[in-house]
Amino acid sequence: MNADTVITGMGVLAPTGLGHEEHWTNTQSGASAIGPVTRFDAERYPSRLAGEVADFVPEEHLPSRLLPQTDHMTRMALVASDWALADAGFDPALLPEYGVGVVTAASAGGFEFGHRELQNLWGRGPEYVSAYQSFAWFYAVNTGQVSIRHGLRGPAGALVTEQAGGLDALGQARRQLRRGQPMVLAGAVDGSPCPWGWVAQLSTDRMSRESDPALAYRPFAADAAGYVPGEGGALLVLESEESARARGARRRYGRLAGYAATFDPPPGSGRPANLERAARAALDDAGLGPEDIDVVFADAAGTPEQDAAEADALRSLFGPHGVPVTAPKTMTGRLSAGGPAVDVATALLALRDGVIPPTVHVARPLPDHTLDLVTAPRRVPLAAALILARGQGGFNSALVVTAPN
Template sequence: MNASPPGAVVTGIGIVAPTGIGAEAHWRSVLLGKSGITRITRFDPDGYPVRLAGEVPGFEAAEQVPNRLVKQTDRWTHLGLAAAAAALDDAGVDPAAVPEFEMAVVTASSSGGTEFGQHEMTRLYTRGPSWVGAYQSIAWFYAASTGQISIRHGMRGPCGVLCCEQAGGLDVIAQARTLVRGDVRLAVTGGTDAPLCPYGLTAQLATGQLSTVDDAARAYLPFDEAACGYLPGEGGAVLVVESAAAAAERGAGEGYGTILGHAAGFDPPPGSEREPALRRTVERALADADLGPSDVDVVFADASGVAERDRAEAEAISAVFGPRAVPVTAPKTLTGRLYGGGAALDVATALLALRDGVIPHTVGPTRVAGGCAIDLVLDGPRYRPLDTALVLARGHGGFTSALVVARADRHRRRTA
């Protein structure tokens, strides 16, 4: 195994999630099993089959974002700007002190500026085209958050956005790793989402995978024999990724952890009778990390909550690691699936778990479904030394991604 320090480290975490604003607030909620799932308050959900979701509590855009940007951008971008600022502050980075072309921004996006777009369409249909604001053309756009983060912090290096739904949150972190291995000193990466408006919820209903159960404790039960779909949510996480050399040069140390490996895949067409991409994707991510299955201490599952998809994920995990051979967890039952922000939040949670030596439990499920031969962590956190974590994500339509992260001092512990 490779004992040299990997080239990409996570030095800052910014979280805006239904479980709390700030990395430590979120982490406390996760360890306590404190859910952020509530009845939707951003609009009246009566008349919709889904009335529960994960909403970010107490988030006021005017307190986080310059007033002009509040009016020009969507809530999804407000959340992204707040998370990015928190991540930079957590990393101790002053962007003004870093060459502007050596800072990159790459984020994941799923629904884009849904709420902003709905408001402008309402104006169009009720008042006419002259009432549609000029910012409609950019506020809904998938790259809006990337653009606004780069502008606000003077980051003029490579900037981009990946639209792979939930899987995109892992793919952009892998892209950040690639960038900092080159001429980029640091990359701001991750994602947020804000799909909780009538237009956004209606679009999500088209998948047929959302839970319509009104009991928040039983509405999102991945891998459970009573699995009935998933709940949506808003928010996510933004990370600061730096080259190990750049972090050491500015005295940032080893940060939260290192990005060891990644792979992405795409499921074959339905009805093709070909194997889903997840198992192969996991194997390629482990190979990229120069690890074997026995080196992984915990798996953060995609956990769709849809029985067939849960079973397929459990089969892939069992095929790689063996039946019930590795702890599996899904803290996203506390937040709902956050689409473009969900996988990045899982990575942030995994890094905190590695830091503190604790595997958070999965709140909600009580009886693992037949055919799911996994060691799903239930009832409470498991405290033990942890070195590496595998994070899985799948996006609607077939996107598949796997990312391996490691404890900051893993390379020293393994060679001691």
């Protein structure tokens, strides 16, 4: 088994909580955080629900000099990086100067910042556009700002594969570790709760238009009608076992045992989607078989066609009702690239405590899917989890985490 990459720290900011323990407590109990949009006036839009990180006050966590130059998304990413490195017991003196890299993913970049500056341009004139617009909107801005904040001078990267990016960033981090890098901070914090980002997501025609938070996002249900967007994510500290041992790491949440990514064929080609191939390749990379997986954290797109495709892939891989499947993102909405990163953090905590968190609001899963969908917290010994993610445009990613021992 590939057991060379361990996760030694995590920083989570999600609608379900600030910090991984608050998030985990609320997720185990099935506390949904989906509600009406408050970050802008959404009354004129057909979709008006979101998963927002309601209690995040940037001024309580960041120096004032950073606030004018950062988007809301980047502020959350900076705090997630603070928490992840502190959780890992990070001490720069224990690693070489170029010993820590940063890899993040984003689907939208700092769109809220960009939207505001475009309003200034149109309504007031170019002299009112912030100079920080040159980078604050950019997809790679989280990587850059996190690197600067902590003086992390190792290899850096930024990926744009929409929802799949949260797993792809972790896969890229592991590649760096296998090339000899001691430590990489990786994951995704994402979301664009502003009219510009909202319209972009509405254009996919996959957002739910339901006004009741309990009915809006119900993947694998007979009347699934789309997804609810959200904001937030997670950054994780990945390092080689050798590095963790050498610096006396306090804990290991688990191991990144396998990862793979595939691409779907062009629409209209008649060829099948490649999510199953990604899952099989990730299992092969981990040296595991389907029988070794104790739980699957589903992509859970929330539309009938995509849910059926994922259910088909899981049935082909595990057999009907062959493995417990859960989608705790029903409590947060889909956090773009940040969602799968949160799923990985949640999976590691599930392995730690032996609890599969629930899929909420799906009382009666569609029988045709033949899934063992976990709709209430389930206590069971867990040793390995498979996390799946799909991004708009045909991206498929799969990642396997295992318990530390």
